Amino acid sequence: MTNPLIVAWHRMVGGQDASKDVESVPPRTASLVSDEAGQPEAAVLLVLRRLRVPIILVICIFSASVVGLSIIPGKNADGQVIHLSLFDSFYFISYTATTIGFTEINGELTTAQRMWVTLSIYLSVLGWAYGIGSLLALARDESFRRTLARRHVARKVRHFAEPFLILVGYGSTTKGIARTLDAMGRRFVVVDTHDARVSSVDLDGYRADTPALLGDARDTRNLVLAGLAHPQCEGVLALAGDDKVNLDVTMTTALLRPGLRIIAGTTSREMAGRMQSYADCDVVNHLDRFGDHLRILLRSPAAYRLMVWLTSAPGTPLLERRPRPAGGRWVVCGNGPFATELKSDLHAEGVEVTVVGTEDGHRLEEADLETAFAFVAASADDTTNVWLLESARRVNPRLFTVALEHRLSNVPLFQALDVDFGMTPPEIMSIEVMARLASPTLMRLLPQIPHLGDQWSVAMTDRLVERCGRRKPDLWRIHLDDEFARWVQPWLQGDGIPLGDLLRDPLDRDTSLAMVALALIRGGEALPGPSDDEVLRPGDELLIAAGTPARRMLEATLSDPVTAAYVMENRVVPSTWVWRKLSRRGSGLGAAR
Amino acid sequence: MNLEKVIFGFFVLLAATLNFGFFVGDMGDPHMHNIYELFAAVVVNLIATVLKFGDRTQIGAVHLATSLVASLQLIAASVMWTWANQVSSAGLTHGAMAGVVSMSAGALLANLVSVVLLVVETVSFQRR
Structure with missing residues (x-):
């Protein structure tokens, strides 16, 4: 009888605790949050409300059994008429009604008492069954489970x-x-x-x-x-x-x-x-971005390859190099805003474009595919696109084929067709969103890459592969400020540090760490791919590509005076106070500070 | 007329009246206090407590609190009575009975608060 009460009490106390954390939110949303804090408690209230009748029923059956048993006369061993006290009958009914069963108390019960106990056993089992049944029914209830799930999410998010x-x-x-x-x-x-x-x-x-x-x-x-x-x-x-x-x-x-x-x-x-x-806000329109991707690919396949790699998940292997598409007339087959959008994108790149609609196959012949260089299948569904590509290939097998792929499940179809360039909206969105989320520094660098020319991208990709391997390294940013790069400040504030010196290995300064500086940000301007001779100044930011071990090494250089002195000047500085005092007196060489 | 309100009011009032019935009389005299009345008070108070489950309002929360207090005090009173009657060698003395009855007096206070809340709720409901 007490168990549901204890459970209910714990739930209630828990619920009140949970609603305490909401005070630390910005004021504009405070009213919303206090509303919402009450919502998860609804689960507890629902349980209590649903269980009201079963609990009351159990209480009634129980108390009636107790009173009845204490009123019905019994006999003791001497044959005298005695009554069980209220406590004795409460004790007896407690272990009988909960089906634990024990033994008869005060000697043997009389037949009248046994009849009453039999009745109360059946009644109380009925009561319990009803109570447990309602609890189980509630647990299976869709709305109740949803409330519990929401409560669970709210708790996880709060923490x-x-x-x-x-x-x-x-x-x-x-x-x-x-x-x-x-x-x-x-x-x-x-x-x-x-x-x-x-x-x-x-x-x-x-x-x-x-x-x-x-x-x-x-x-x-x-x-x-x-x-x-x-x-x-x-x-x-x-x-x-x-x-x-x-x-x-x-x-x-x-x-x-x-x-x-x-x-x-x-x-x-x-x-x-x-x-x-x-x-x-950043708005990403994947139909619009498809054209932009195509433009970058046209301008520089190497730049495109590097950009896609830099925005992928860490560990993603580098894609194969694509040949640069040759020039020539493009045929875009599609309707609606996407085809128009693509046409203006390609026009901007200085490409001649013919747009044909997809209404009927005969129109394809008007596009004069024999003399075209590339064909874009840009209709609104994949089946039509596959069909368009097939028909175009039949007319001119040398066509450079581009397809807008709508569903991820159809990608194998396009691969079987050997499409030269195809992308699905999820791929485009993923690249675009990750470029924006990965780091603000990367976002400064990315738009510059297509304008740096094919050679720069090839060189950068080769450097990344040489130093960090063919799987995408982690990208991170270091800020050469007082806090993060405290122990190299003397050099930074003096003549500055050439980048190559900063990236020396703290274990052996004649070798470089396995990392590449992708960009140097100074005064809001991003300098892509700084060379090893580039002199760093206080307040500069670097976008670095490297694995975790190399990253730890660089952080050691920046945050440990002994390491900094070794890396910068090949000088071994004593790390304890006593030796530092001694060496300062002896040779005049002090610590970095 | 709302049947739920009738049942609710019935149990809240019955809890208070049974409690009062047990309490009234010479504090130390066991003959003045019927133990079955105490038992009934405990049971009715428990039912009243369960009836108050699940009310989200502020007044509902206070209602539940008063009932919990009353139930706890009455259960304590019955435990004291059982101890004195069946465990203690001295038996149900004047002092032991006074202790049991004063416990029930505390529960009576909580039950009176409960009744006052019920009246307040009813009055404010009619004004609306």
Whole structure:
């Protein structure tokens, strides 16, 4: 009888504890959070409310049995009439009604007492069965389970101690991004309206524990529950399949947490404009970006290869080199805004373009494919695209073929067709979003790469492969300020440090660390691929590609005076105070400071 | 008329009246206090407590708190009575009975608060 009460009490106390943490949120969302804090408690209240009748029934049966047993006369060993006291009968009924069973007390019970006990056993079993049955029914109840799941997510999100992102939508696009983020060690919360997608988060096996909330992101409370108001929330990725949802999420985030990082996906220019009118957010239109990718590929395949590699997950192998497409006339086959968009992109690159519609096959012949250099299949579905590519190849087998692939599941079809350049929206989105998320420094560098020429990209790729291997290294940023690079400040503030000297190996300064400086950022300007002679100044930032061991080594140089002195000047400085005093007196050589 | 309100009011009042019935009389005299009345008070108080489960309002929370206090005090009173009657060698003395009854007096106070809350709730409900 007391067990449900104890459980209920624990739940209630737990629920109140949980709602205490909400005070540290920004004021704009405080009202929302206090609303939301009450929501998970609904689970406890629901249990209590549903169990009210069973518990009362058990109490009634129990007390009736106790009173009855103490009223019915019994006999002691001498044959005298005695009554069981209330406590004795409570004790007896306690172990009988809970089906523990023990022994008869005060000698043997009389037949009248036994009849009463038999009745109370059956009644109390009925009571318990009803109570346990209601509890089980509640546990299977869909709405109850959903409430519990929400409560679980809310608790996990509340306890996030590190920065995390909110991923709205968990389709194929977001899955790719989520995997990359997880490989980079970033945390995130998933919000989606589909039950199957939300439960697939558990199956996808991320290294970090990833909360997934089932709910419509257009409902502000769901976003807040997913951590929008959390101080550690560092950004929102609105990548649901529906533009309206993305717009709504962008709007909500911009209004509730102004200044928070937003990356939104859309397929329409109008939506992109609306999103940007609310917030200073990154809008990614994959149809638009397809053309940009194609332009970069046309200008420099090596630059394209490097950019794709730099924005992929750590450990991704480097793609094979592509030959540079030769010049010539392009034929774009497709309808609607995408074909127009592509045409203007290619025009901007100085390419002659013919656009034909996809309505009927005869139109393809008008495009004069025999003399064309490249063919783009850009219709709205994959089947048509495959068919278009086949027909085009039949007319001119030497065509450079480009395809917009819509579904990941159809990628093998296009591979079987041996398409020269094809991308799916998830791939494009993944590259675009990761470029924006990986690091702000990388985002400064990336737009410059296509303009540096094929040679620069080839050289940089070779250098990366030579020093860090064919799998994508980690990218990170070091800031040569007082705090992070304290022990090399004397040199920095003096003549400056040539980059090659900073990247010497602390174990053997004649060799270099296995790392590459991708860019030097000074005064907001990014200098791509600084040479080893580039002199570093205080306050400079470096974007470095390296594995973890090399990274530790460089950090040792920056944060340890003895290592710094060795790396910079090949000088062994005593590390203890006594030896430092002695050596200062003896030779006049002091420590770095 | 709302049946739920009737049942709720019935149990809250019955808890208070049974408690009062047990309490009234000479504190130390076991003949003045019927032990079955104490038992009934415990049971009815437990039922009243369960009935108050799941109310999200502030007044509902206070209701639940008063009932929990009353139930705890009455259970303590019955434990004291059992101890004095069946365990202690001195038996149910004047002092032991006074202890049991004063425990129930504490529970009575909590039950009175509960009744006051019920009245307040009813009055404010009618004003709306």
